[in-house]
Amino acid sequence: MTTEGTPNxxxxxxxxxxxxxxxxxxxxxxxxxxPPTQPSxxxxxxPSTQPTHDRTHQPTPHQxxxxxxxxxGLTQVRARFGDRAEISESYGDTTxxxxxxxxxxxxxxxxxxxxxAFFDWLTGVDDPPDxxxxxxxxxxxxxxxxxxxxxxxxREDPHLPTAVGVYRGANWHERETYEMFGVIFDxxxxxxxxxxxxxxxGHPLRKDFILAARVAKPWPGAKEPGESGHGAPSRRKTLxxxxxxxWGPPDA
Numbered sequence: 108m109t110t111e112g113t114p115n116x117x118x119x120x121x122x123x124x125x126x127x128x129x130x131x132x133x134x135x136x137x138x139x140x141x142p143p144t145q146p147s148x149x150x151x152x153x154p155s156t157q158p159t160h161d162r163t164h165q166p167t168p169h170q171x172x173x174x175x176x177x178x179x180g181l182t183q184v185r186a187r188f189g190d191r192a193e194i195s196e197s198y199g200d201t202t203x204x205x206x207x208x209x210x211x212x213x214x215x216x217x218x219x220x221x222x223x224a225f226f227d228w229l230t231g232v233d234d235p236p237d238x239x240x241x242x243x244x245x246x247x248x249x250x251x252x253x254x255x256x257x258x259x260x261x262r263e264d265p266h267l268p269t270a271v272g273v274y275r276g277a278n279w280h281e282r283e284t285y286e287m288f289g290v291i292f293d294x295x296x297x298x299x300x301x302x303x304x305x306x307x308x309g310h311p312l313r314k315d316f317i318l319a320a321r322v323a324k325p326w327p328g329a330k331e332p333g334e335s336g337h338g339a340p341s342r343r344k345t346l347x348x349x350x351x352x353x354w355g356p357p358d359a
Contacts, residue, residue, distance in 0.1 A: 180221045180254075187216055202255040207267050210258045214243065214273040222247045223254055226274035229281060231288035233314045237262050239288055243270065243277070260290060269295040287312040317351065 184192055184203060192213070193204040205213045217223040223245040232240040243256045260267050269292040270277040281292040282301040289310040292298055300307070309316050 180217075183220060184216070187220075188213070200253065200255055202257055204257045204259070207258050207260055210241075211268050211270065211273060213256055214245075214270055217245060217254060217256065218273060221254075222249055223252075224248070226276040227253075229270065229277050229284065231284040231290050231312070233288060233312065234259070235262075235314055239265050239290055241267055241284065241290060243274075245274075265290045266293055267291070268293050269298075271296060286310065289313065 181194055181201070184194065188205065188209065191205060191209055195202050195204070203213065203217075225246040225248055227244040227246055229241065229243045232242060234240050238259050238261055241258050241260060244253060245256065246253050258267065265288070267290060269281060271281070272294075278296070279301060281295055282298060284290050285292060285295075285298055286300040286303050286307075287310055303311075
């Protein structure tokens with residue numbers, strides 16, 4: 108028995124394969140592929156707001172540390188001078204005090220052995236009632252460190268060896284200290300006044316120096332009546348700061 112639309116074929120005839128039937132073509136099976144495994148998601152990390160400390164960082168010469176600027180040099184100073192040098196620290200500055208007899212030796216030592224080859228300044232300080240201080244400021248360009256060197260001279264005989272042979276830049280500084288405080292720097296090549304006019308008497312930065320101002324002599328720049336003897340005084344004049352009450356002309 109046949110069905111309409113179906114061709115007759117023996118019962119044992121095999122079904123045509125899909126490969127020979129273009130209408131029933133199926134793509135060849137591919138091996139099963141698994142999606143690549145994704146790494147497990149990690150919680151998002153944010154950069155720490157805390158500063159990190161790199162212990163391997165080495166300071167530059169312009170970033171002095173206590174290790175480069177102070178302890179090593181101070182140890183050498185103590186070994187060299189012993190009790191003859193007094194070392195102190197104040198407001199971040201290190202000061203070395205010696206007697207006038209050790210002044211030149213200290214300057215030479217810090218320049219040659221500790222590397223403080225740059226001379227910055229030298230000045231005096233009136234330390235009543237019986238002394239003047241002479242202070243020098245030197246600098247180590249390699250370590251970026253500064254040092255104050257100080258000595259004390261008696262008021263009755265203020266003599267100190269000149270530092271020009273160690274630091275040539277001390278020349279003008281010693282001349283200024285000489286005229287302002289009266290400290291005499293022995294063997295200075297040209298110890299004459301630097302700033303004050305010829306014939307000036309006294310040392311104006313001493314604390315006992317009288318600031319005479321307009322009281323000492325008539326002042327040519329007088330502006331008010333009665334000032335420097337011009338006409339009658341308009342009001343009682345006051346003495347300039349630093350002038351004792353019993354000093355000067357009677358009408359002062």
